[in-house]
Amino acid sequence: xxxxxxxxxxxxxxxxxxxxxxxxxxxxxxxxxxxxxxxxxxxxxxxxxxxxxxxxxxxxxxxxxxxxxxxxxxxxxxxxxxxxxxxxxxxxxxxxxxxxxxxxxxxxxxxxxxxxxxxxxxxxxxxxxxxxxxxxxxxxxxxxxxxxxxxxxxxxxxxxxxxxxxxxxxxxxxxxxxxxxxxxxxxxxxxxxxxxxxxxxxxxxxxxxxxxxxxxxxxxxxxxxxxxxxxxxxx
Amino acid sequence: xxxxxxxxxxxxxxxxxxxxxxxxxxxxxxxxxxxxxxxxxxxxxxxxxxxxxxxxxxxxxxxxxxxxxxxxxxxxxxxxxxxxxxxxxxxxxxxxxxxxxxxxxxxxxxxxxxxxxxxxxxxxxxxxxxxxxxxxxxxxxxxxxxxxxxxxxxxxxxxxxxxxxxxxxxxxxxxxxxxxxxxxxxxxxxxxxxxxxxxxxxxxxxxxxxxxxxxxxxxxxxxxxxxxxxxxxxxxxxxxxxxxxxxxxxxxxxxxxxxxx
Numbered sequence: 045x046x047x048x049x050x051x052x053x054x055x056x057x058x059x060x061x062x063x064x065x066x067x068x069x070x071x072x073x074x075x076x077x078x079x080x081x082x083x084x085x086x087x088x089x090x091x092x093x094x095x096x097x098x099x100x101x102x103x104x105x106x107x108x109x110x111x112x113x114x115x116x117x118x119x120x121x122x123x124x125x126x127x128x129x130x131x132x133x134x135x136x137x138x139x140x141x142x143x144x145x146x147x148x149x150x151x152x153x154x155x156x157x158x159x160x161x162x163x164x165x166x167x168x169x170x171x172x173x174x175x176x177x178x179x180x181x182x183x184x185x186x187x188x189x190x191x192x193x194x195x196x197x198x199x200x201x202x203x204x205x206x207x208x209x210x211x212x213x214x215x216x217x218x219x220x221x222x223x224x225x226x227x228x229x230x231x232x233x234x235x236x237x238x239x240x241x242x243x244x245x246x247x248x249x250x251x252x253x254x255x256x257x258x259x260x261x262x263x264x265x266x267x268x269x270x271x272x273x274x275x276x277x278x279x
Numbered sequence: 280x281x282x283x284x285x286x287x288x289x290x291x292x293x294x295x296x297x298x299x300x301x302x303x304x305x306x307x308x309x310x311x312x313x314x315x316x317x318x319x320x321x322x323x324x325x326x327x328x329x330x331x332x333x334x335x336x337x338x339x340x341x342x343x344x345x346x347x348x349x350x351x352x353x354x355x356x357x358x359x360x361x362x363x364x365x366x367x368x369x370x371x372x373x374x375x376x377x378x379x380x381x382x383x384x385x386x387x388x389x390x391x392x393x394x395x396x397x398x399x400x401x402x403x404x405x406x407x408x409x410x411x412x413x414x415x416x417x418x419x420x421x422x423x424x425x426x427x428x429x430x431x432x433x434x435x436x437x438x439x440x441x442x443x444x445x446x447x448x449x450x451x452x453x454x455x456x457x458x459x460x461x462x463x464x465x466x467x468x469x470x471x472x473x474x475x476x477x478x479x480x481x482x483x484x485x486x487x488x489x490x491x492x493x494x495x496x497x498x499x500x501x502x503x504x505x506x507x508x509x510x511x512x513x514x515x516x517x518x519x520x521x522x523x524x525x526x527x528x529x530x531x532x533x534x535x536x537x538x539x540x
Contacts, residue, residue: 058450071534098373099370100367100370100537102535102536102537103540117373117374120374127367129367131366131368132365133363133365144287147283147287148283148372148373148374158377
């Protein structure tokens with residue numbers, strides 16, 4: 045349990061088209077039990093790093109370990125991932141999705157999922173295609189946060205939602221993770237999440253610009269994370 | 280985990296397949312009943328005869344539709360579950376690429392063979408108790424003529440075994456072409472189609488060259504294939520080569536070259 049939750053050594057991901065580079069020789073080590081903000085403007089490499097963590101992209105070079113495992117079935121068993129897009133089959137009922145998660149993830153807590161769903165007044169018999177976009181996103185978040193994972197990787201969970209939904213999402217994340225687990229949360233809406241973050245990783249043009257605790261930023265730079273972000277990424 | 284994957288892969292298209300089977304068997308039963316009425320009641324023959332002809336045509340159309348749609352559903356499941364948005368969930372399951380591939384091959388073959396069985400059952404329903412009737416006799420005659428080269432040649436058991444393995448390998452080749460298509464930046468579906476034709480051409484050449492060794496031309500100038508043990512050994516080698524390339528290549532792409540963008 046002392047192994048870092050994430051270790052990247054010289055991690056590089058190039059996209060085949062137009063010589064676009066997603067990540068350039070990234071070295072990064074993140075400890076356990078923290079909420080980490082992965083911050084950067086659009087196209088900076090946040091989603092590329094997240095997809096590499098989840099094995100949805102393969103790097104050109106470098107090494108990546110999650111909870112001490114190379115990316116593969118073992119690491120996937122301990123990571124709970126919320127992508128930017130809706131990845132669920134729209135024809136399915138919520139009950140079927142719970143069955144699916146229960147079958148494949150040992151750490152899926154069905155009772156917790158049903159409780160969360162009940163609080164939103166959504167029936168397990170409802171099909172996804174009958175739900176609004178916001179409700180679908182909430183169901184997806186409930187599935188992800190009902191796992192007792194070692195690492196939660198949430199890609200832009202609060203992007204494009206109204207402030208009330210934003211509060212619900214952050215509350216769900218905070219109240220459902222256990223203190224030993226880590227959360228990597230990518231966003232560019234820093235002001236909204238700053239209060240919940242323990243650490244930040246700032247990324248620009250595929251390179252890590254800064255890895256620091258929130259307290260350290262305040263002490264060293266005398267400003268908030270949001271203010272520092274604006275300074276680092278000034279156009 | 281393979282068992283769990285299989286459970287969901289089999290369930291994915293279950294309703295559509297069962298619906299198609301139901302329609303085909305209903306048409307077969309309807310046709311059988313109309314043909315039975317013609318046999319019993321010759322006075323109403325002309326009206327019922329038209330209906331029988333229509334139903335018979337519908338039956339054979341349903342057979343074709345099931346064959347084509349069956350493949351489309353199986354391929355769609357492979358593509359959608361692995362390489363569309365759903366792939367974000369599929370590839371984050373704690374499952375190996377080889378388990379994903381195996382599950383798709385087994386479930387795909389299950390439905391394709393089930394379709395064959397249902398088609399055969401439909402034919403049996405048509406033929407049952409009406410073998411004396413001219414229409415059915417004629418149909419059976421055509422069918423026998425069509426399949427005679429297959430059933431009549433060589434060792435029947437070997438031919439069946441080869442047919443089964445060739446079906447599995449054909450499906451694996453389609454899956455491999457889909458995987459290769461995913462490596463393209465754009466027009467991935469079109470790229471998969473191009474890969475499929477390229478692979479078909481290449482492996483047909485290899486299989487053709489392998490078969491050529493066993494071809495003889497008799498004194499009448501007819502081309503004959505000698506079904507000797509060497510022929511089967513060579514075919515087995517070609518089949519194994521295909522299986523290794525298609526399965527190994529697909530798994531390797533899913534493991535080492537996956538790029539869900």
